[in-house]
Amino acid sequence: MEQGQKKPFSGPVSVLHGRWLPKTAVPVGYAALIDAFDLAVPIPITLAAIGPRHKVYQAEGWKLYTPRHEPEASLTGHLTFALRYEGLDLAVLKMLFRATGPEAVVEIVRAAPTGAYARRLWFLYEWLLDQPLDLPNATRGTYALVVDPEQQWASEGETSSRHRVKNNLPGTPAWCPMIFRTPELDDFVARNLGEEARRVIAEAPADLLARTAAFLLLKDSRSSFQIEGEDPPQDRIQRWGQVIGEAGRRPVDRMELERLQRIVIGDARFVHLGLRQEGGFVGEHDRVSGAPIPDHISARHEDLPDLIDGLAAFDQGPAARHLDPVLAAAALAFGFVYIHPFEDGNGRLHRYLIHHVLAERGFNPPGLVFPVSAVILDRIDEYRRVLESYSRRLLAHVRWRPTDRGNVEVLNDTADFYRYFDATPHAEFLFRCVARTIDVDLPEEARFLRTYDGFRAGLSLMIDMPDRLLDLLFRFLRQNGGTLSKRAREKEFAALTEDEIARIEALYAEQRHD
Template sequence: MAAAAQTQFSGPVTVFQERRLPETATPAGYVALIDAYDLAVPLPRTLSATGERHRIIEQDGWRIMTPRHAPHATLEGHLTFALKYEGLDLAVLKRLFVATGPDAIEALVREKPTGSYARRIWFLYEWLTGDRLDLPDATAGRYVPVVDPEQQYAPEGENAPRYRVRNNLPGTPDFCPLVYRTEALERFAALKLPQRAQDIVAAVPRDILARTAAFLLLKDSRSSYAIEGERPPQDRIQRWGRAIGEAGRRPLDGEELLRLQRIVIGDARFVKLGFRQEGGFVGEHDRETRMPLPDHISARHEDLQTLIDGMIAFDRGPAQSLDAVVAAAILAFGFVYIHPFEDGNGRIHRYLIHHVLAERGFNPPGVVFPVSSAILERIDEYRAVLESYSARLLPLVEWEPTESFNVRVLNDTGDFYRFFDATPHAEFLYACVQKTIEEDLPHETDFLRRYDRFRQDIEAFLDMSERTTDLLFRFLQQNEGRLSRRAREKEFAALTDEEAMRIEETYRASFGPE
């Protein structure tokens, strides 16, 4: 434990890395380790410290705990505090283990060979670094989960006898974002949204359900392009809609991602298809110099293969037993941060949401929830969620501009895309899914019922084609249930005043409040 004893941990502070504490307190857990070992990592969303008051304070992104929570000012003390109160932050742990080297961790385990935290730390060291410590296999101590399932979402896992722990990490060392259990996520899960969707669908006649499904599918496709600021031709929207409708039918692999990109792009004359062979970023260019102004820097192209392999392993393994929306958030937002393509990343990112939900049977067969439409309505919140991690990541990426006004990443950043806190993303996605089930799905089925009644009532006294009836409806809808002078004088000049009045009454009977 000699190496750990030489490390100096901070005393009470009022500011940590330009972030002011609610009161004077001593950094604890991950914050203390980041400071003591000078780790270049994204800061956890919630930082911990211990103060002098005997009550816990949560304010401004800090959790100030009581004196009795204060850990020993050692590597073992702060690591134990972190695992006990803060859950797993794999990016911090990976960089910490590189900084400490094996000797400090071996000493920590030898000092408490049967301790549950020591054995979890031992497992995490070998899992994250790929290096085997010079320690004999554990022979005592009950099996404990690596991820505390009361803190963070985790599958059942399987026993790792060397450490006498249960490896329930929701991923591999190539890709393993984590999601904390929060009150918001617990409330969403308690709603049993798949059953709600099934109940709505069960009450809908088959023909109306088929039309509802077609409309929602097209709505999602159109919205996904709109999020990117694009207005493609209708045939591209429909083609992408068909791809979304098939989500979950094919296993996810590299070839499937490439196939999806070809569908999304359509005209590839000015886009390099395939996985990037150079850097990438999201942002603008300086108008005068053309230098990059990144809001987000994508994963290095050298890291893409292992990251994609990790995502595929997650989808085929842990995603099958995690909460479906949580799994969809991990996969989809992990993909968009990695940004493996030159173009098409955003739409494929949202496709992956449908892929997981459909694969898990979350939505009724044949029905696609228009998640992209819900995202479009919350576009500012969506961007804030994306930036909740990008903003913390960007200062840690060292880069230089290339001759083609792209970015070249100069430091090792792979771990920052493998391991991140996807909790805000899961909460946001759950809210979007809830809206599609509780609002969009019943609204559209109700609309079609009303429209069918309107059309039947019109056809009872007027001989009109379906196309003309639809045009009539749109005029009424745009003018609050009345036919405008333009409509009466042009498209529907043949109507008598009595017929026009009856049409307006029919519209109000179908679409007025019930």
């Protein structure tokens, strides 16, 4: 067996790591490496195995390959298979390199010094562990891409002459989420939603656009509080809306995040401001004992400065700038909420970071904020499932104990679990939310204002009515499908004649279908 290997590579199995296979099959790639080296790391969303059929298919969290795809049952064989077919899982690779030690990777490179997979592994070892291997600089071999851009979204990259590779990873060793290419993401990126949004608003009058933008901004601010189960006063909603409207103007770093937290919290008498100084989790407490019942455990407080610096470097670095803005926003915002660096305010700051990236990269039309929080609120169950897509896999590998204050203390090194996560489900979800705002919310709000303006102008030619009552009349008609209810006729608008009501309803219908 290889150095650090706990047991031989598996033969055919029906279940691995608590996950049933669709058919009895031989685990390969990351599945085989995690099992053989007993790696305590979040399991990839999809694992690979060699099945009996001569057809590649995917089911129940597994991708089954044909017998002709089966690699040699060795470290080299399974690592090569993983890089070739499964892309990069940086958390698994880093933990594996620590388990094997440097000599195993040196042997792989010496056995195939010009091989693209060997040189990629060599680069990844030194990049992830910041430890040079006892190897001379490569002098032969075609330059290879570290990330296969057919499998995962990558940056433009920079050359590493030592390894004869092009480092096109989208982040840095301090923080580098990865996103797989999927048909859904390919379609969304090809749509160029930012340009679609600009076309939607291109013909809108300036005053109409300004009012639409103001409404959507307020809607997003209110929804962000509602997601957290809060119902703050209007002035607090407006203040946070103003902050969202300024997103993208300042770089996101620790100082800026702490400034934003102070604004979010408002009354900080019972909340510690700044980075946490103890553990953190999301979940409940036992009603009897007060012991924590976590659904998600946050990064250790000792790791927060490095993680936040890494997150900031990702946001400001040239590598991530090559990513589509929505992909970058998903990686940054969901990475932040998994780290959960503050005692309170993480959820609203997480959604603020979406606005930050979209605005800073010029994705939004100038002066317009996509009401992403409002769409998330409408899709709250899907949002929670997306958050849990990683939290549940992470939770199984965090060792912790309860503290006497009803908190958690993490006992193992977990920083890499937050640095290197698979942000694919998060990117797909965020794209769906942004597309909904462009396809539905933006045109709907503009249509609403046009209808309201036309109704208001037409009504002023019929009747003199205070703005307050006119707004109420329009709202009643809108809520009741264009008809004034019997209650409204008898109460608020009892002074209207039947003929006037008929003309008002006709005016509303005319504006609705204009």
